[in-house]
Amino acid sequence: MIELPALGWQSIVIFVVFALSLLIATYCTYAERVIAAFLQDRVGPDRAGPYGLAQPLADAVKMFTKEEFFPGGANKALFIFGPCLAMITALMSSAVIPFGNSMSFGNNAFFLQGIEVNIGMLWVFGVVSLGVYGVMIGGWASNNKFSLLGAVRAASQNISYELAMGMALIAVLMISGTLSLRDITLQQSVAGEWHFWNIVKQPLGFIIFLVCAFAETNRTPFDLPECETELVGGYHTEYSSMKLGLYLFAEYVNIFVVSAVMSVLYFGGFNFPFQYELRDWLVSNQGWELASAQNLITLLGTVGLFLKIFAFIFFFMWIRWTLPRFRYDQLMRLGWTILIPLAVLNILITGGLILFGVIN
Amino acid sequence: MQLTNRAKKLEKKPMTLAERAYLPAIFQGLSITMRHFFMKKATVRYPEEVRPFAPIFRGLHVLKRDEQGRERCTACGLCAVACPAEAITMVAGERKKGEEGLYREEKYAISYEVNMLRCIFCGLCEEACPKAAVYLQADKIAPPRYERDEFIYGKDRLVEPVSPDERSVRGIQLTPEQADALRNKLAQQV
Numbered sequence: 001m002i003e004l005p006a007l008g009w010q011s012i013v014i015f016v017v018f019a020l021s022l023l024i025a026t027y028c029t030y031a032e033r034v035i036a037a038f039l040q041d042r043v044g045p046d047r048a049g050p051y052g053l054a055q056p057l058a059d060a061v062k063m064f065t066k067e068e069f070f071p072g073g074a075n076k077a078l079f080i081f082g083p084c085l086a087m088i089t090a091l092m093s094s095a096v097i098p099f100g101n102s103m104s105f106g107n108n109a110f111f112l113q114g115i116e117v118n119i120g121m122l123w124v125f126g127v128v129s130l131g132v133y134g135v136m137i138g139g140w141a142s143n144n145k146f147s148l149l150g151a152v153r154a155a156s157q158n159i160s161y162e163l164a165m166g167m168a169l170i171a172v173l174m175i176s177g178t179l180s181l182r183d184i185t186l187q188q189s190v191a192g193e194w195h196f197w198n199i200v201k202q203p204l205g206f207i208i209f210l211v212c213a214f215a216e217t218n219r220t221p222f223d224l225p226e227c228e229t230e231l232v233g234g235y236h237t238e239y240s241s242m243k244l245g246l247y248l249f250a251e252y253v254n255i256f257v258v259s260a261v262m263s264v265l266y267f268g269g270f271n272f273p274f275q276y277e278l279r280d281w282l283v284s285n286q287g288w289e290l291a292s293a294q295n296l297i298t299l300l301g302t303v304g305l306f307l308k309i310f311a312f313i314f315f316f317m318w319i320r321w322t323l324p325r326f327r328y329d330q331l332m333r334l335g336w337t338i339l340i341p342l343a344v345l346n347i348l349i350t351g352g353l354i355l356f357g358v359i360n
Numbered sequence: 361m362q363l364t365n366r367a368k369k370l371e372k373k374p375m376t377l378a379e380r381a382y383l384p385a386i387f388q389g390l391s392i393t394m395r396h397f398f399m400k401k402a403t404v405r406y407p408e409e410v411r412p413f414a415p416i417f418r419g420l421h422v423l424k425r426d427e428q429g430r431e432r433c434t435a436c437g438l439c440a441v442a443c444p445a446e447a448i449t450m451v452a453g454e455r456k457k458g459e460e461g462l463y464r465e466e467k468y469a470i471s472y473e474v475n476m477l478r479c480i481f482c483g484l485c486e487e488a489c490p491k492a493a494v495y496l497q498a499d500k501i502a503p504p505r506y507e508r509d510e511f512i513y514g515k516d517r518l519v520e521p522v523s524p525d526e527r528s529v530r531g532i533q534l535t536p537e538q539a540d541a542l543r544n545k546l547a548q549q550v
Contacts, residue, residue, distance in 0.1 A: 039393045043403040322393040
């Protein structure tokens with residue numbers, strides 16, 4: 001048995017998660033185009049490689065070899081800093097997400113998670129809300145009216161929807177009583193009991209969270225910050241080459257992270273139905289050791305979590321190619337006069353249900 | 361004023377709760393797009409898949425030969441006169457002794473050029489030709505090129521090849537019987 005110090009194990013997990021989120025974001029660009037095509041009765045990119053699977057590579061080569069353009073009067077340092085910040089924050093937020101339960105080698109047990117902290121949810125929210133600075137700085141540094149408009153829209157949209165999102169989250173925290181994403185996941189499935197995922201306890205909260213997630217990731221129908229038809233691309237109008245690539249990429253990484261967070265908070269994370277029954281059956285009927293059976297369950301759970309994440313990513317794209325964009329005043333009205341009151345109502349209902357012992 | 365009786369009187373009703381909640385309409389939209397996800401795709405993957413041409417499609421020109429493999433064109437210039445786009449130019453020449461196997465009549469076209477960028481593929485040259493020499497093929501189109509002068513097709517690219525096999529490669533439709541008859545005739549001449 002190899003004995004890894006916990007820190008080494010954590011850095012391996014972080015590295016794998018980092019590589020995975022980049023890979024998934026890369027293939028999200030491909031998936032987006034194929035799904036868009038299929039929803040519009042087309043076939044999408046199928047020239048590069050079998051089924052067009054090398055298309056992301058071709059896009060990357062294109063992005064890297066394009067001219068690097070700096071608009072006149074732009075603040076060069078901030079102009080470069082904008083997309084970097086957007087990408088860094090997008091990648092940082094996946095560190096606390098529990099991608100699997102614990103794996104045990106000999107006497108050592110390791111979590112399939114970058115960092116297990118008791119402020120996991122706060123970390124995700126803090127880092128994700130930093131992401132809007134990348135958009136803001138990039139839009140402002142471009143010295144372009146359209147970019148600035150896009151950036152201002154991004155900022156106000158994020159602030160408006162983060163409120164409702166946070167309040168939808170508070171209802172979850174009232175049930176779980178912890179901010180640790182791992183604990184929230186573990187609470188959604190307890191051995192030997194009939195336990196429901198949080199979506200059953202928080203249907204309204206989930207819908208609010210989902211709508212806000214669309215707004216937070218600047219996806220249609222809330223993609224007003226980039227808004228090609230009105231703002232010629234919004235905050236990334238002036239960007240070219242890989243700096244544009246980083247912005248577009250950060251969007252997909254954000255979608256991945258938000259999908260992961262939603263899976264963890266509402267859809268049981270790495271839990272899957274009948275996992276304990278499967279483990280016990282392996283131990284009692286197949287003669288497996290408890291530890292190796294547990295390891296197998298952990299791996300299956302990780303696969304399950306990724307399936308949930310992919311389902312959410314598909315949903316994001318499905319929505320994008322179905323719904324038209326909101327008007328800006330409609331967006332603000334939805335955020336402030338509908339979602340926030342609904343989120344408050346949800347908190348009250350949840351509190352009442354906890355008080356009367358309907359849910360715990 | 362009413363032009364048709366199809367006009368509908370619109371009443372502005374206040375939206376119901378379901379309409380104001382957006383969600384039912386969103387699910388309706390999602391189901392529509394999901395239905396399209398599984399529909400047959402309209403795409404024709406061009407180089408591998410070719411959309412069939414109509415039998416009366418007017419494509420690339422061809423200068424036909426007669427049954428003995430001689431060029432039919434006598435450079436009368438009627439096609440050039442008929443051409444509304446002035447795409448056809450030609451230089452006429454006199455057939456010399458010993459060239460009887462090449463050209464059907466005493467006068468023939470030394471050069472015959474069609475500018476495919478000017479041509480509108482109307483088929484008036486085909487109608488004007490008294491010798492049934494020029495035709496627009498139903499299954500060939502002028503392929504894309506990088507240079508403009510490559511679109512000026514001379515006799516080298518317009519005249520039908522002598523060998524029937526090559527003819528069918530170039531898309532001139534011959535039934536197997538026709539091809540065999542032509543091959544036999546050509547063989548007898550040699």
